[in-house]
Structure formats: structure tokens, C-alpha cells
Amino acid sequence: MPLETAGRPVRVALSLEDRDRNKSNATIGLPSTVSIVDLITNLAAIEALVAGLSNANIVDGTISIDLRQSTAWAPAAEASDVERKGVFTFATDNDGSFGKIEIPSVDNTHVMDGSNLLRLDSAPVAAFIAFMTGDTLGLGRPVNGPGHDITRLLKAYKLHRGSSKG
């Protein structure tokens, strides 16, 4: 079930703010085949264009790429429920800075009976922890929000939580 970018452009969205602090976006597409180095170069040209044509300030910007499933998928299992999260908290290489990941609809077979703790001896749990704390693909280690390398697991548990947003 690979995820792919086929057919979708890379979107550059620049947020502009006027004198009265109203905001509006200029959204421009780049080819999905662009390298990240070219993407940065092209971004400078796009920023120059928008700044040259507008007297509002460019105050924020994002680059985003949609991923889609390339194959059809069967409906999820009857027991699936995205509000049942598998929560993993991680330490990083910067003391006091942590990372947290919530996996929707964690399978109950990975939960210790009589507790809400995830079974660390479960092969998929161990594989996930290895992915998050190592460089299993040779592409680099995952980082937390501030950009610190995730180094080790602190806690893994199940949590039922309704959320108003994703």
C-alpha cells in the first residue's frame, strides 16, 4: 500500500498580511518531480514575484505535498476506532525536549491485559520504536517539533480520547 505523489503538484502557499492585519494566501504549484534544492531556488523566484506584485507583507509560508494511496484498500476492521490511540512519548538528544506520537486505532492485541500499557515485546511495537529511535531506512532519524533527534522511548500506552480535530 505505497503512498505516492503522482499527479499532484507541490503547493507553495504564501500568507500575506495587509495594514489592517487581514490575511490572504497566494498559492502556486511546482512540479512534483522537483528536487528540494530546486524547490528552494524556485521558492526565491516565487517570493520575489509575489513581493514584486503586492504591497502586503509575506508573513508566513508553507510547502506541502499530498500523498495518496496508490492501491485500493479494504474497509478497516470492525474493531477499528480512530479515537483509540496508541500514544508513544520519546526522549530526544536535548534534555527536557520530548516527542509524542499518537497512532489512531491501535490494535488491542498490542495492549497488555489488565492495563493500558502497550506490549514492548510485540514485534510491531518494537519495530515502530526502532523506526522512531534509529535510522532504519538510512534516511536520517525522526525529530520532534523543535528539531531534536528522537533517541529513546519513555512510555507507550493506549488512550481513548475523542478529538475535535485530526
Place this chain on the structure above:
Amino acid sequence: MRWEVTLWFEDRDRNQRRCTTRIGGLSTVADLVAFANGFAGVTQALSNARVVGGSLSTKVPLNVPGAVSPESDVQRKLLLLARQNSPETFGSLIIPSPANLPWPTEGDYAGYRLTKSDLAGNPVVNLIDAVLPIIVRPDNLPFPTEDWVLALLSD
């Protein structure tokens, strides 16, 4: 650049929730997609919902904004409409709070158009001509570059 890799999980009742991690230092979109697929693999193995899609996103490094013009108003929009004759295709961009263009100084000029020749000598011509060849339309097809006009959408 630090990228957010987000996956969308869908349960039996078609509720969707996301799961996000971050990675830095990757140099190609292909590497980002490979990382996203690795993340999808290890998270899907823990979940009985389905990974139905996702996204890659990052903040754009921007220059520090200067003083904003008192004339700025993002409710006003500039439409850049580009055209290619063969095959005939169109592309459009919308830029808020247009400025630096020689619009008429009096009267109602909503809908007034500026062609490339109207703007001869104006630096925006070079800016536009530099960008059109490197961007694509929402359907991922090349943006037309043969001719373009600028118009105000509203006032």
C-alpha cells in the same frame, strides 16, 4: 528543512484522524516519500484502521517582512491569466493586494487589463517571465508561458 510527515487513518465508520512525525535533512522528494512509506509501514502494523493518504509539509524560510504599505488591502486581488496557443491551455494565479502596476489613476478600473506590452520596462515582467516556466497548474501540467495579462478581480 524540517518536514512534517502526516498520515491519515480511517476506521470502519470512515472517521479519520492523523498521525504526524518529523524528519530533517532529506534532499529529495523521493526520499521524503520513502520515509513516509516507512513511517506508514510501522504505524499501519500497529493499527487496525487504514492509512488512506497523507501529506508532507514544511515551513518556508522567509525574509523578515518590512514595513507594510498603508495602501495594502488583501481584499483586492490581482489575477494573472496566462495562455498558450498550441495546444490551447490557460493558467491563473491570484495575488492579494496588488501594487507597483500602472493602473489608470481615475475611474472604475475593476476588470481593466494590463498586457505584457503595456508593462514594457516594468520589472514585474521579468519576475513573471522567470516564474511561469518553473510552475505548474493544479493538475500538474506545465503553466502556459506564451502570453499573459494582469487584471484586478475586485476593488
